[in-house]
Amino acid sequence: xxxxxxxxxxxxxxxxxxxxxxxxxxxxxxxxxxxxxxxxxxxxxxxxxxxxxxxxxxxxxxxxxxxxxxxxxxxxxxxxxxxxxxxxxxxxxxxxxxxxxxxxxxxxxxxxxxxxxxxxxxxxxxxxxxxxxxxxxxxxxxxxxxxxxxxxxxxxxxxxxxxxxxxxxxxxxxxxxxxxxxxxxxxxxxxxxxxxxxxxxxxxxxxxxxxxxxxxxxxxxxxxxxxxxxxxxxxxxxxxxxxxxxxxxxxxxxxxxxxxxxxxxxxxxxxxxxxxxxxxxxxxxxxxxxxxxxxxxxxxxxxxxxxxxxxxxxxxxxxxxxxxxxxxxxxxxxxxxxxxxxxxxxxxxxxxxxxxxxxxxxxxxxxxxxxxxxxxxxxxxxxxxxxxxxxxxxxxxxxxxxxxxxxxxxxxxxxxxxxxxxxxxxxxxxxxxxxxxxxxxxxxxxxx
Numbered sequence: 001x002x003x004x005x006x007x008x009x010x011x012x013x014x015x016x017x018x019x020x021x022x023x024x025x026x027x028x029x030x031x032x033x034x035x036x037x038x039x040x041x042x043x044x045x046x047x048x049x050x051x052x053x054x055x056x057x058x059x060x061x062x063x064x065x066x067x068x069x070x071x072x073x074x075x076x077x078x079x080x081x082x083x084x085x086x087x088x089x090x091x092x093x094x095x096x097x098x099x100x101x102x103x104x105x106x107x108x109x110x111x112x113x114x115x116x117x118x119x120x121x122x123x124x125x126x127x128x129x130x131x132x133x134x135x136x137x138x139x140x141x142x143x144x145x146x147x148x149x150x151x152x153x154x155x156x157x158x159x160x161x162x163x164x165x166x167x168x169x170x171x172x173x174x175x176x177x178x179x180x181x182x183x184x185x186x187x188x189x190x191x192x193x194x195x196x197x198x199x200x201x202x203x204x205x206x207x208x209x210x211x212x213x214x215x216x217x218x219x220x221x222x223x224x225x226x227x228x229x230x231x232x233x234x235x236x237x238x239x240x241x242x243x244x245x246x247x248x249x250x251x252x253x254x255x256x257x258x259x260x261x262x263x264x265x266x267x268x269x270x271x272x273x274x275x276x277x278x279x280x281x282x283x284x285x286x287x288x289x290x291x292x293x294x295x296x297x298x299x300x301x302x303x304x305x306x307x308x309x310x311x312x313x314x315x316x317x318x319x320x321x322x323x324x325x326x327x328x329x330x331x332x333x334x335x336x337x338x339x340x341x342x343x344x345x346x347x348x349x350x351x352x353x354x355x356x357x358x359x360x361x362x363x364x365x366x367x368x369x370x371x372x373x374x375x376x377x378x379x380x381x382x383x384x385x386x387x388x389x390x391x392x393x394x395x396x397x398x399x400x401x402x403x404x405x406x407x408x409x410x411x412x413x414x415x416x417x418x419x420x421x422x423x424x425x426x427x428x429x430x431x432x433x434x435x436x437x438x439x440x441x442x443x444x445x446x447x448x
Contacts (some may be wrong), residue, residue, distance in 0.1 A: 011026075028049075032049050032050065032053060037048045047103070065083065075130070135276075147171070147273055155167075157237060164280060164281055171219075174274070174364075179368065180317075181199070182227075185256070185267070186253060187256075192429070196290055197290070197291050208220065209282065213248075224307060225314065239253075274287045320391075327443055328351045329371065329374060330355070330361060330364055330370035330374070332375045334374060338376070357377065361375075375422075401423045423442065
C-alpha cells in the first residue's frame with residue numbers, strides 16, 4: 001500500500017491519556033500497513049496484529065469514557081454510542097469479511113482503510129468536542145433502547161408492507177443526497193407547544209417499486225396519484241414509528257411539507273435519530289429532531305391544496321431534472337484549494353462533488369454514483385492507488401472511469417497503477433482550461 005500515518009500536532013486535544021493512546025493507535029496502524037504489504041507475512045501475523053489493534057482501540061474507548069465521566073462531559077452518552085457503533089457494528093462486520101475471504105489483500109485493505117478513516121475522523125471531530133474545540137453534531141440523541149426499537153420496527157415494517165429486507169447502512173446519516181429523492185417533512189406538536197420534526201426521504205425508484213406496483217402504476221415516473229398515495233403511506237409509516245417512541249407521546253400532526261433537496265439541507269440539523277437504510281429496491285432515510293426553533297420550509301399541504309401542491313412539486317422536479325441534468329464528477333483530493341478550484345472550473349457544466357478522503361469518496365459513490373472520478377494520486381492515510389484498488393474491487397464501482405489528479409507523471413507511478421485501468425492523468429499544474437478541455441473531450445468521445 002505504501003501508506004503511513006503521520007502524526008500531526010492538530011491531533012492532540014490536550015488530554016494526556018487520550019493523546020497517548022491516539023499516538024499508539026497510529027503506530028499500530030502503521031505496522032499493520034507494513035504487514036499487509038509483505039507477502040511473506042503469514043495469516044497468523046495479520047490476525048494477531050489486527051487483534052492487537054482491536055484490543056488497544058477497546059482500551060482507548062474505555063479510558064476515554066472514564067475521562068469524559070470524570071469531567072461530567074455533557075456529550076458523554078452520545079460519544080459513547082459512537083464508540084458502541086464502531087465496536088459492535090463496524091469492527092465485527094470487517095472481521096467477518098476478513099474471515100470469509102481468508103484475509104485476502106482486498107479485505108485487509110478494506111479493514112485498514114475503514115479503520116484509518118474512522119480513527120482520523122473521530123479524532124478530529126467527536127474527540128475534539130470533549131475539550132470544547134469543535135461541535136458535536138450528535139447531541140441529545142434518543143435513548144439507546146428507543147433508537148434500537150425504532151431500527152427494528154422500520155426493518156420489520158418494510159418487510160410487512162412491501163416484502164423487502166431492509167438493512168441499516170448508517171445510524172448517523174448526515175443528510176447526504178442519494179439518488180432522485182422525495183423529501184417529506186412532518187411537524188408534530190403536543191399541548192405544551194413542544195414540537196417534533198420528522199423527515200422521511202425515499203428514492204423515487206423505491207416508491208415506484210413499492211407503492212407504484214401495488215397501484216399497478218406502469219410508468220417509470222411519479223404521477224400525482226402515486227405521489228399522494230406515497231405521501232399517505234409515508235405518513236402512516238412515520239406515525240407507526242412515533243407510536244413506539246415514548247418521547248413522542250401526545251404529539252399530533254401539525255404541518256406537512258414536500259421539500260427540495262436544497263430546502264431539506266437548510267432545515268436539517270442536529271437530529272436525535274438519523275437512520276439510513278438499503279432495501280435492495282432503493283434507499284430511504286428516517287430523521288427526527290426536537291427543534292428549538294422551526295425553520296420555514298415549503299408550503300403547508302392540506303386537503304384543499306394537496307393535488308395542486310403535489311402536481312407543482314413533481315413538475316418542478318421534472319423540470320429541474322430535464323434542464324439541470326449534468327454529468328456527475330466526484331473529486332477526491334485532500335487539498336481544499338484543489339477542491340475549490342475544481343468546483344469553480346467544472347461547476348457550470350457538471351455536477352461537482354468534492355471530498356477530502358478516500359473513504360468519503362467511496363461513501364459518496366455508494367449513495368450517488370458519479371459519471372467520472374478525479375482522484376488525487378498522493379493523499380495521506382489512504383492514497384489514490386489504494387482508493388482505486390477499492391473502486392475496482394467492488395462490482396458496482398469497477399467500471400466507473402477514474403482520472404488521476406497529480407503533480408507528476410513518472411514512469412514508476414504510471415506502471416504501478418496500470419493494472420487498475422485509470423482513464424488517464426491530469427496534471428494539477430497545467431492550464432485549467434486544458435484540464436476542462438480534456439474532461440469535455442472525454443465525455444464527448446463517450447457520447448459519440
